[in-house]
Amino acid sequence: MRRLSFAIATLLAATATVPLAIAKGPDGPSAPVDQIVDQGTRHGEVMRIAQYLTDVIGARLTNSPGMRQAEDWTQAKFREWGLTNVHKEGFEFGRGWSARNASVKMVAPRPLTLIAAPLAWTPGTNGPITGQVVLAPMADEAALDQYKGKLKGKIVLITEPADIADATSPAFRRYGDADLDKADTFELPGGPSAATRPQRGPARQIFLAKRDAFLKAEGAIAYATMSSRNGKLIHGQNSQFRVGATPPLPGFEIAAEDYRRLARLAKMGATPSLELSSDVTYDDSDTKAYNVIADIPGTDAKAGYVMAGAHMDSWAMGDGAADNAAGVSMVMEAARIIKALNIKTKRAIRFVLWSGEEQGLLGSMAYIENHIATRTIDPTLTDPARYAAWGKSFPIKPGPDHARLAAYFNLDNGSGRIRGIYTQGNTAVVPIFRDWLAPFSSFGATKVATALTDSTDHVFFDVVGIPAFQFIQDPLDYASTVHHTDVDTFDHLKPEDMRQGAIILAAFLINAANTSDPLPRVPLATQPKTLSEFYPAPGAK
Amino acid sequence: MRRLSFAIATLLAATATVPLAIAKGPDGPSAPVDQIVDQGTRHGEVMRIAQYLTDVIGARLTNSPGMRQAEDWTQAKFREWGLTNVHKEGFEFGRGWSARNASVKMVAPRPLTLIAAPLAWTPGTNGPITGQVVLAPMADEAALDQYKGKLKGKIVLITEPADIADATSPAFRRYGDADLDKADTFELPGGPSAATRPQRGPARQIFLAKRDAFLKAEGAIAYATMSSRNGKLIHGQNSQFRVGATPPLPGFEIAAEDYRRLARLAKMGATPSLELSSDVTYDDSDTKAYNVIADIPGTDAKAGYVMAGAHMDSWAMGDGAADNAAGVSMVMEAARIIKALNIKTKRAIRFVLWSGEEQGLLGSMAYIENHIATRTIDPTLTDPARYAAWGKSFPIKPGPDHARLAAYFNLDNGSGRIRGIYTQGNTAVVPIFRDWLAPFSSFGATKVATALTDSTDHVFFDVVGIPAFQFIQDPLDYASTVHHTDVDTFDHLKPEDMRQGAIILAAFLINAANTSDPLPRVPLATQPKTLSEFYPAPGAK
Incomplete structure (x- = not known):
C-alpha cells in the first residue's frame, strides 16, 4: 500500500501545475481564468458561431452540400482569428x-x-x-x-x-449530485465496459x-x-x-x-x-470526407501538442444544433478566446472538427491512423466491420504523434453546461483535473468521474493510449427530444451553458498545454479490455 | 346548524338509492355492475368505435366532410344497437x-x-x-x-x-391523491370562479x-x-x-x-x-351544424330523462382522438352496454354527441336554448359575443325540458381513466355520488370533488340550473402533447382507461335514471356568480 501511494505522489509531483497562474492582462494584472470568462461572456461569440452553423448552413450530413459549406466557413473563421496551419485533412468516405x-x-x-x-x-x-x-x-x-x-x-x-x-420522465433535466456520483464509478478492466460493448x-x-x-x-x-x-x-x-x-x-x-x-x-x-x-x-465528385484542423503554436516546438475536438457532421434532419454545432461552437470559441487573449502555452493547441462521426467515428479514426497509431486490421474490411475490428486488433503500433499528443478533449453531449469530466478509467489525472476544475465549482463544474463514456470521437484515442476525455454535460432535452431529430435546432441550445463550456474548455487546454510533464497515461493495451483470465489458459483441460 | 343538517338528511332520504341493485342476468342472478363490467370488457367495443372515428374518419372540424361522415356513422351505430329517436338536431353555424x-x-x-x-x-x-x-x-x-x-x-x-x-415536468402523468384532493375545493359564490372567468x-x-x-x-x-x-x-x-x-x-x-x-x-x-x-x-351547402341524439326510453314516461354527452367535433389537425373521440366512444359504449344488457330504467337515457364545441360550446348552447332554458340576450349578438353574454344575462327562463332533464354527464378530458367526478359546487350530490362510486374504488375512481370545472359542454347546463357534471380523468399526455395537435391520434388513447370510463358512465346513467326523486339542484341563479355585495348597493354614496 505504501509503495502504491508513493508512486502516485511521485507522478502527481511531476505533472501538477498551479492552474492558470496570475498573468498580466491588458488592464493590469488579472488571472487568466477571469480574462477567459470576460472574453467568453462580454465578448463571447459562441452563439453567433452556433447560429451560423445551424440557421444559415443547417444540416451537415457527411459529404453533403451543408457539410462542404461548413468545412469552408469554419476554416475561414479560424484564419480570420489568426490561427495557423488551417487546413482540411481528407479520408475516403463515400457519396454526397x-x-x-x-x-x-x-x-x-x-x-x-x-x-x-x-x-x-x-x-x-x-x-x-x-x-x-x-x-x-x-x-x-x-x-x-x-x-x-x-x-x-x-x-x-x-x-x-x-x-x-x-413519457413519465421530464423531457428536460439537469444532473443532480446523484447522477454525477453515478458517473464516478471505476470500471475494473475485464468487466463489460462501455468501450468494449459491441457498437454496430x-x-x-x-x-x-x-x-x-x-x-x-x-x-x-x-x-x-x-x-x-x-x-x-x-x-x-x-x-x-x-x-x-x-x-x-x-x-x-x-x-x-x-x-x-x-x-x-x-x-x-x-x-x-x-x-x-x-x-x-x-x-460523387469527391468521395473524401474532411476533418478541419487549426493550430495555435506552442512556445516549445518539441513539447508536442494538446487537442480539442468536436464532430461537425450531423444527420440530415434538423440543423444539427445540439449534435453537434454546440460542441463545434464551443471548440471554436475556445480557440478564439485563447487567440484573442494572446495566451502563450508551452505546447501547441490543435482544434479539430471531425467529419463522418455519425457513420462510426470515421473522421477521428482516420486522424488516428494517419498520426497517432495503427493496428493490424484486415485491409479488405470496410466500415462497419472495420469499426468493429478496431478495438480488438493488436498490437497497437504507435505513430509519429503518439508521444506528441499530450491530451485530447472532446465535446459531444449537446449544449448543456459542463458539470465535470470523464477520465476513461485514468485515475492519475483525477487530482490534476480536480485542481483544474477548482476555479469553476461555482460554474457548476465539479465532478471528475473515472467512468468510461463512449459513442464519440475520444474513444479511439483512448483505446490507443492517448489521454482522451469527454466532458460531462447537463443532458437538457438532448437524449429525450433533439438527438438526431428534426427539432435539433438553434432554439434548443442554451447560450449560458455554451458560454460556460467554451470557457472551461479554454482553461483545460491552456492547463494541459502548460503542464511540466505530459498528463499521465494508462498502460498501452496489449489485448482487448475483456480479461483473458476468464478463458481457459493455454494448455488447460 | 341542526336545521341545516336536518334539511340535508331529508334531501338524501329522498334521492339516495341502493346503487345498481341485484338483478337477474342471463346466467342467473348477477349484479348489474358486474354485468356492465363484463359487457364493457370481454364484449367491449369502445376502442373499435374510437378507431373508426379516428383512423378511418379522422379529423372532424365542425361542418367539415369528416364531421358530416361522423354524424352519419354514429347515427347508424345507434340505430344498429337498437336505440330510438335517433336523429340529428341542427343549429346555425357557418361554413364547412x-x-x-x-x-x-x-x-x-x-x-x-x-x-x-x-x-x-x-x-x-x-x-x-x-x-x-x-x-x-x-x-x-x-x-x-x-x-x-x-x-x-x-x-x-x-x-x-x-x-x-x-420541459421539466413529465409529459405523461396520472393523478395522485394530492391532485384529487385539490379538485375537491368548494368555491364560495362570489369568488373568481372558473365558470365566471371571461373565456373569449x-x-x-x-x-x-x-x-x-x-x-x-x-x-x-x-x-x-x-x-x-x-x-x-x-x-x-x-x-x-x-x-x-x-x-x-x-x-x-x-x-x-x-x-x-x-x-x-x-x-x-x-x-x-x-x-x-x-x-x-x-x-356553404348547409351552414347548420348538427348534434347527434339517441335515446333509450324509460319505464315511466312522466319521469323525464338523464343524459350523457361528449363533443364529436375536433380541430383539423390530428384525428381528434383524445379530444374527443375518446369521450364520444365512451358515451356510445355506455349506450351500447345498457342496450345490450337490456337494462330498464325509470327515466329515459339520452345520448348526445355535440358539434361546434371547439368554437364555443355552440352545440350544447343550441340544445339548451331549444329545450332547457332561454336567457334574454341581445339578438344581434353572434358568437363569441353571444357566448360571452350567456353567463351574464338574466333572468333564466326555464324551457320545456328544464324540469324533465334530471342530470347531465359530460366526458371531455381525454382518454384517461375516471378518477372521480366534479359536482360544480353542488354539495347535496356528494354523498349520492360517493355511493355510486363505491363499487368502483378499486377501479381508481374515488373522488367526488365539489370544485367547478369548465371549458366544455356541461357548463351551460350548469349555469341554467341543471345538475350537470364532468368526470375527473387522469390527464395522461392530454394537456402536454395531444390537445388540439397533429398527434391527437388513436395510439395516444389508453384502451384500459376507456373501458373503465364507459363502464362507470353506464353505471352513473342507470343510477341517475333510477333515483326515486331527481338529483338535488342548486338554487337557480338570478345574477352572475360574482356577488353584488362587492359593488356599491343602490343608493350608496
Missing part, C-alpha cells in the same frame, strides 16, 4: 447525398399529409410514386421468407409498430443489403421505417453511404403516429395507399 | 372548410421543408405563392401602425417568437377582423402564426367560420422550431423567403 421536396401523402382511405423524411443515401422516387401499403416487419433475415410473393408493387412498412411509451456489427450492414435485395427482387416500389420517437419527430438515419452500396429502393422514415395509423388501417383491411416523392441528388 | 396538399417550404436562404398547417377557415393560396418573410408581431391593434408601408408582397410572421420553455371576449374577434383588413390593405400576400407548442407539433386553430367572416388572406401555423428559425434569419438580415401552398374547399 441531399434531398429536397420530399413528401409522403396518404391518398386512401382518406387524404392526409404525413410527417416523413427520406432515409439518407436512399435514391429518389423520380417523380411521385403511388402504391398500396403492406405491413411486413423484417427485423432480421429469418423474417423475409414469409413475405415472398406479397410485395409486388407495394410500399413496405418494415418496422414492427411498437406501442407508444408513456457488420452483420447489421450485411442484413440491410440482403433485405434491400429481397425487396427489390419481390417488386416492392419503396419501403418505410417507423420513427423511434413519438410526437412526430423524425430522423432519416441510414448509413448505406459507400459508392456501390446505395440501396436499390427509395426508403422513408415516417413519424411514429403516422406510421402506426398506416399499420392499423392495413391490419383492419382499409388498405391505405401512399403517394411518395423525393428529389435526391448524389455527388 | 377542409384543406389538402398544404405545404410551406423555405426557398431562401436555403431550401427546407417546414412543418406547418393552414389555419382553419382561411382561404387557399390558389397554387404556390412565394414571398419574403417579415417579422411583424401584432398582438393587438396598437401594434399595427408601426408596420404601415412595410408589408407589401410579404408573408407576415405575426407572432412574437417566445423562447423555448424547458368579442374584442378578440373584432381585432382579428381589423388585423386581417390591415394585412390585406397593406398588400401582404399571407400571414403565419407560431405554434404554441414546441417539438414541431401544430394545431391550425382559428375560429373565423361564419359565412361572410372568412379572412381575406391565406394563413398558416408554422411549427415553433421552424417559425423561430425564420424569425432569427429575418432578424439577422438573411431575408428568408417561403413558398406557400394550400388547396382549400369551402362548403
